[in-house]
Amino acid sequence: MTSGIADIGLIGLAVMGQNLALNIADHGHTIAVYNRTAEKTRGFIADCEKNEPSAARVIGTESLPEFVAAIKRPRKIVLLVKAGTATDQTIATLLPHLDPGDIVIDGGNAHWLDTIRREQELTAQGFSFIGSGVSGGETGARFGPSLMPGGSPEAWAELEPIWRDIAAKVDEQTGAPLEGAEPGKPLSGGVSCTAHIGANGAGHYVKMVHNGIEYIDMQLICEAYWLIKHLLGWEADAIGQVFADWNRGELSSYLIEITADILQQRDPSGDGFLVDKVLDTAGQKGTGQWTSTSALEQGVPANAMAEAVFSRALSALKDERVQAGDALHGPKLPIVNDAPALIASIRNALYCSKICAYAQGFQLMAEAQKTYGWRLDFGTIAQIWRGGCIIRANFLQKITDAYIRDPGLKNLMLDPYFRDALHSGQENWREVVALAVKSGLPVPAFGSALAYFDGYRSSRLPANLLQAQRDYFGAHTYERTDQPRGKFFHLDWPGDPRVQVEV
Numbered sequence: 001m002t003s004g005i006a007d008i009g010l011i012g013l014a015v016m017g018q019n020l021a022l023n024i025a026d027h028g029h030t031i032a033v034y035n036r037t038a039e040k041t042r043g044f045i046a047d048c049e050k051n052e053p054s055a056a057r058v059i060g061t062e063s064l065p066e067f068v069a070a071i072k073r074p075r076k077i078v079l080l081v082k083a084g085t086a087t088d089q090t091i092a093t094l095l096p097h098l099d100p101g102d103i104v105i106d107g108g109n110a111h112w113l114d115t116i117r118r119e120q121e122l123t124a125q126g127f128s129f130i131g132s133g134v135s136g137g138e139t140g141a142r143f144g145p146s147l148m149p150g151g152s153p154e155a156w157a158e159l160e161p162i163w164r165d166i167a168a169k170v171d172e173q174t175g176a177p178l179e180g181a182e183p184g185k186p187l188s189g190g191v192s193c194t195a196h197i198g199a200n201g202a203g204h205y206v207k208m209v210h211n212g213i214e215y216i217d218m219q220l221i222c223e224a225y226w227l228i229k230h231l232l233g234w235e236a237d238a239i240g241q242v243f244a245d246w247n248r249g250e251l252s253s254y255l256i257e258i259t260a261d262i263l264q265q266r267d268p269s270g271d272g273f274l275v276d277k278v279l280d281t282a283g284q285k286g287t288g289q290w291t292s293t294s295a296l297e298q299g300v301p302a303n304a305m306a307e308a309v310f311s312r313a314l315s316a317l318k319d320e321r322v323q324a325g326d327a328l329h330g331p332k333l334p335i336v337n338d339a340p341a342l343i344a345s346i347r348n349a350l351y352c353s354k355i356c357a358y359a360q361g362f363q364l365m366a367e368a369q370k371t372y373g374w375r376l377d378f379g380t381i382a383q384i385w386r387g388g389c390i391i392r393a394n395f396l397q398k399i400t401d402a403y404i405r406d407p408g409l410k411n412l413m414l415d416p417y418f419r420d421a422l423h424s425g426q427e428n429w430r431e432v433v434a435l436a437v438k439s440g441l442p443v444p445a446f447g448s449a450l451a452y453f454d455g456y457r458s459s460r461l462p463a464n465l466l467q468a469q470r471d472y473f474g475a476h477t478y479e480r481t482d483q484p485r486g487k488f489f490h491l492d493w494p495g496d497p498r499v500q501v502e503v
């Protein structure tokens with residue numbers, strides 16, 4: 001087959017695909033684009049010609065042979081089609097047009113097991129496959145996403161120059177995201193928010209955990225907002241001011257920043273603030289659920305992450321909750337007089353809970369690398385989340401620092417920086433959770449994060465009783481504290497200890 005002039009190709013011209021294509025073109029790379037429905041390609045090319053400084057580097061194609069012929073070999077072809085069967089269908093129609101050595105890059109939100117399967121299938125046929133997490137939504141895709149590629153090192157070496165160019169950038173010294181890119185004027189300099197994550201599905205797994213962390217980060221912020229609203233009775237804009245203040249300190253992050261904006265937004269179609277009119281039912285697309293399912297399957301205690309998913313599920317039961325609100329009664333709300341003290345306590349509760357939530361996310365990745373045979377670099381993962389993506393935050397630099405201090409760190413909470421933060425914040429954290437419980441205000445994420453902290457630091461837990469129960473009804477055996485690990489015993493309960501047997 002002929003070799004074309006495009007440096008890379010892209011299939012799937014929905015919003016993410018269009019933005020990523022423009023980002024690639026803005027960085028001086030020629031890109032061929034294709035979409036199943038050709039009208040979309042024509043519309044995109046027409047828009048480009050009208051509005052985009054880099055239009056000359058975007059080649060619209062209307063058939064797969066034309067598309068493939070336009071790309072230099074070995075071809076790099078990015079798929080940004082709907083995750084799931086659409087990806088498999090697209091790959092199936094594309095493969096007959098490719099040559100050995102060509103590289104297919106899936107930039108969708110694929111399930112990592114699908115990515116592992118696809119990588120195996122394509123490799124067996126002489127192609128390469130990279131599953132790359134792309135985080136940052138439309139704006140990220142356009143001006144710098146966080147990119148989490150998984151696949152063979154050889155395939156990554158081919159893709160790396162373009163991926164480094166288009167990724168978000170952070171300041172080399174401070175790790176702060178660089179901003180100010182415009183159409184046709186990409187950023188120059190800075191450290192790119194991309195790195196080879198690992199083999200096959202590693203990139204999509206890490207992207208999924210990013211989303212799971214995003215769920216819990218958002219839920220924690222919502223609980224902080226709810227406590228201030230109900231315990232102090234403040235209007236949304238005043239609470240927005242609290243978040244704006246928090247955004248100047250340790251909590252500084254994209255999600256805190258947008259929360260301050262959202263809370264201060266007036267209703268464009270009526271009185272008051274828009275947030276008070278937004279229906280309290282949260283949607284979800286599934287990556288939070290995948291994260292929690294993966295934690296359950298691997299036995300990783302990521303309880304706060306799961307609570308964030310369950311909280312959305314509970315929120316969706318709006319009609320039931322409205323009925324239950326009449327039927328089931330809680331305590332009266334207390335009057336809190338010392339607003340500054342309460343706000344400072346909630347801030348500490350939020351920060352401590354956030355540390356636990358991230359600790360859970362990193363524990364999950366640590367287990368997954370054993371399960372799937374990856375070697376993940378946690379400091380680098382935190383680093384590439386510093387720019388472009390939804391959970392970008394100063395905090396992530398602290399995580400990178402922690403893994404630089406100790407690459408074998410067992411749990412983030414054990415790092416001196418995070419340990420000190422937990423020690424100094426925990427009194428407030430406990431007060432806030434206790435006050436919420438007494439007031440009947442739900443704080444599932446604050447509470448489960450605290451339970452994780454207390455459980456993790458307990459050298460003994462009541463699982464002694466639990467294991468005895470298991471032995472009682474199911475002869476599941478137990479180990480003894482006064483015998484070496486690995487020796488198992490069974491008792492014919494209820495009975496005399498003398499009939500205990502080693503099994």
Ligand code: 2AM
Pocket residue numbers: 011012013014017035036037040080081082085086087089090
């Ligand atoms: P379309 O414009 O032809 O619908 C997001 O839905 C993107 O995925 C769109 O570009 C869409 O193409 C593409 N897509 C969805 N299902 C597809 C399929 N089965 N085959 C190819 N592309 C698909």
